[in-house]
Amino acid sequence: xxxETPPMIKIAxxxxxxxxxxxxxxxxxxxxxxxxxxxxxxxxxxxxILLGVTALICVSSVMNGFxxxxxxxxxxxxSEIRISQKGGGALEDHTELLxxxxxxxxxxxxxxxxxxxxxxxxxxxxxxxxxxxxxxxxQVSTALKPRGxxxxxxxxxxxxxxxxxxxxxxxxxxxxxxxxxRLNVALGDEVQLLSPxxxxxxxxxxxxxxxxxxxxxxxxxxxxxxxxxxxYLPLEQARFFSGYGDEVDYVEVKTPSFDRSEHYARRxxxxxxxxxxxxxxxxxxxxxxxxxxxxxxMFVIMLFMYIIASFNLTGNMLKAIVQKKxxxxxxxxxxxxxxxxxxxxxxxxxxxxxxxxxxGLVLASVLLIVQQKLGLLSMNLGAESMPLPxxxxxxxxxxxxxxxxxxxxxSVILPVQRLKRINAVELIRQTA
Numbered sequence: 101x102x103x104e105t106p107p108m109i110k111i112a113x114x115x116x117x118x119x120x121x122x123x124x125x126x127x128x129x130x131x132x133x134x135x136x137x138x139x140x141x142x143x144x145x146x147x148x149i150l151l152g153v154t155a156l157i158c159v160s161s162v163m164n165g166f167x168x169x170x171x172x173x174x175x176x177x178x179s180e181i182r183i184s185q186k187g188g189g190a191l192e193d194h195t196e197l198l199x200x201x202x203x204x205x206x207x208x209x210x211x212x213x214x215x216x217x218x219x220x221x222x223x224x225x226x227x228x229x230x231x232x233x234x235x236x237x238x239q240v241s242t243a244l245k246p247r248g249x250x251x252x253x254x255x256x257x258x259x260x261x262x263x264x265x266x267x268x269x270x271x272x273x274x275x276x277x278x279x280x281x282r283l284n285v286a287l288g289d290e291v292q293l294l295s296p297x298x299x300x301x302x303x304x305x306x307x308x309x310x311x312x313x314x315x316x317x318x319x320x321x322x323x324x325x326x327x328x329x330x331x332y333l334p335l336e337q338a339r340f341f342s343g344y345g346d347e348v349d350y351v352e353v354k355t356p357s358f359d360r361s362e363h364y365a366r367r368x369x370x371x372x373x374x375x376x377x378x379x380x381x382x383x384x385x386x387x388x389x390x391x392x393x394x395x396x397x398m399f400v401i402m403l404f405m406y407i408i409a410s411f412n413l414t415g416n417m418l419k420a421i422v423q424k425k426x427x428x429x430x431x432x433x434x435x436x437x438x439x440x441x442x443x444x445x446x447x448x449x450x451x452x453x454x455x456x457x458x459x460g461l462v463l464a465s466v467l468l469i470v471q472q473k474l475g476l477l478s479m480n481l482g483a484e485s486m487p488l489p490x491x492x493x494x495x496x497x498x499x500x501x502x503x504x505x506x507x508x509x510x511s512v513i514l515p516v517q518r519l520k521r522i523n524a525v526e527l528i529r530q531t532a
Contacts, residue, residue, distance in 0.1 A: 142452055145416055148409025149456025150463065153500055155402045157464035160496040163395035165489030170391060172358075175380045176242040176256045177321040177330070179209075179352030180361040181368065182378045190347035197351055197375070204371075205356050206364075209236035210348040212338040218275075218331065219292040220283045227279060227331045229293070231338020231348075234263040240354045243321045244274070244332070255486065261287050261317035269334050272316030278328030280318045289315050293333070295341050309341050406504065410511040413452060417445055417515035442516040446509070453508040457501060468492055 138146070183201075185191045194210045201208040212231035217224055238244050247257030263274050273293065275285070285291060293313055298306040313333070321327050339345070355364040365379035468490050471477060475487030 138452065138455070142416060145409070145412045145452055146456045146459070148412050149406070149453055149504070150459040152402070152406030152409045153457050153460025153504060154464040154467070155405055156399065156500045156503075157461065157496060158467060159398045159402050160395065160500070161464075161468050161490050161492050162488060163391070163398060164491035164493055164496070167391050167395070168491045169486075169489040170387065171380060173256065173322040173326075174383055175358065175361070177323065177326050178380070178383055179240050180355050180358065180380050181353040181365050182350050182383070183208075183353060183368070183372065184350035184376045184378075186374060186376045190344060191350060192347050194348050194351055197372075200372075201351070201353060207236075207239045207354040208351050209233055209240045210335065210351050211237070212335060212342050212344060213349045214338060214341045215296070216341060217294050217296055218279070218283060219294060220285060220289070223283055225279065225282050226329070227275075227293075228329050229331045229333055229338065229341070231333045231335045231342070232263075233335050234268060237332075237352070238264060240352050243319050243326075244317075247320070255322035256320055259318045259320050261315075263317050263332060265316060267314065267316040271311075271313055271337070272334075273313040274317035274319055274332040275315055276327035276330045277318055277320045278324060279331060280315065282328065285315050287315055287318065291315060293331075293341075311337060311340065313337075403503065407507060409456075410507050413449060413508065414511045414514055416452075417449060417512060420448070421445070421515055445516055446512050449508050449512045450505070453504060457504050461497065461501075465492070 183191075183197065191197070191210075198208050198210065209232060214229045214231070216227055216229045218227050234244075243256045244263055245257055246262070247259060259277055261274070262268070263272075265272070268274065273291065275283070280286070283291060290312055291314075293311045295309040298308050300307045300309055317332075319332075321330060335348075342349075353368075355361050357364075362379050362381075365377055369377045469492075471488060471490050472492075477488040478486060479488055
């Protein structure tokens with residue numbers, strides 16, 4: 101026998117099972133007379149939320165990729181961690197420190213840093229020169245490994261020559277590719293390295309320290325400013341310019357795990373309290389800070405796009421309340437409380453948002469994976485072209501989902517306030 105119970109009596113009976121009735125009514129209001137899950141009037145709301153979530157995820161992942169790429173270039177040229185004497189000054193007991201780090205499964209290399217001048221013919225250019233032990237430093241810096249080797253990054257490594265050759269140990273110098281280009285030198289060419297300080301007393305007065313060296317290696321650091329300024333010398337040659345005996349300026353460290361370098365830095369700070377321990381982010385703090393700030397600003401800017409989409413959601417809910425005013429009054433009359441009517445519209449908003457958020461997460465993931473695998477979008481860095489870097493992080497997904505639902509809940513506050521204006525008695529009189 102067919103159930104001929106009137107709809108409003110059926111809803112009143114369902115009111116005893118509050119959750120089911122609210123969800124059933126919410127779905128009825130969403131799909132209207134449509135055969136689908138939602139009516140066409142809600143398509144624009146879902147599309148706006150979908151695009152907003154997609155933009156937030158994609159922008160965050162691209163900024164993560166930029167940060168990761170810059171980090172790999174800085175760390176690949178310099179190191180993950182730098183350990184120096186607390187208070188400044190030369191590091192005298194570096195041999196003992198190297199043994200301690202080796203026992204802790206770290207790779208370490210002593211370094212002497214000098215700011216010198218390179219001269220070839222009439223051309224004179226400044227250089228940041230590093231005195232290194234080639235055998236140890238080639239394990240720490242990927243920029244000094246053969247290009248294309250397993251450890252070297254695609255945009256870093258030796259372009260020509262090697263620092264592990266006898267020629268380097270016997271009076272050679274390694275130049276960044278940009279620096280070699282400015283001096284117009286190639287392998288085998290001779291250059292003069294001199295100190296800008298006139299501190300060597302002679303019969304002719306004070307003169308600078310000078311060495312004639314042969315170019316035995318040219319490397320690419322993957323950072324134009326490094327390629328145009330950095331050069332490497334054997335440790336003994338660097339001591340001549342610094343005036344050191346057995347001292348060094350600091351020790352550069354490579355950790356067992358590149359992704360946990362900041363964790364290892366904190367650990368070394370506690371274990372080596374007598375030294376200053378810096379992680380890679382302090383090497384070029386202005387650049388690193390700019391990247392982090394840019395990510396936050398881009399996230400906030402894209403968030404406004406989502407907020408604009410939420411205005412459409414607010415408008416739809418207000419429209420639904422106006423159109424369903426008599427029905428809502430009857431629901432109040434048969435026993436629905438105001439809080440239950442509020443939940444009714446909150447459920448609708450959350451369902452619409454969930455559709456948009458889920459679609460946005462899927463679309464963003466597909467776009468990011470395609471970019472990771474195929475590198476369809478690229479950018480030019482001077483003479484170098486590289487795919488737009490992308491790094492997908494789960495915490496970004498969680499943040500976007502949490503912020504999206506928070507904005508959704510805030511978007512419903514204004515419409516549900518209008519439910520207080522619905523007077524069930526007045527509406528029944530008007531209907532009668």
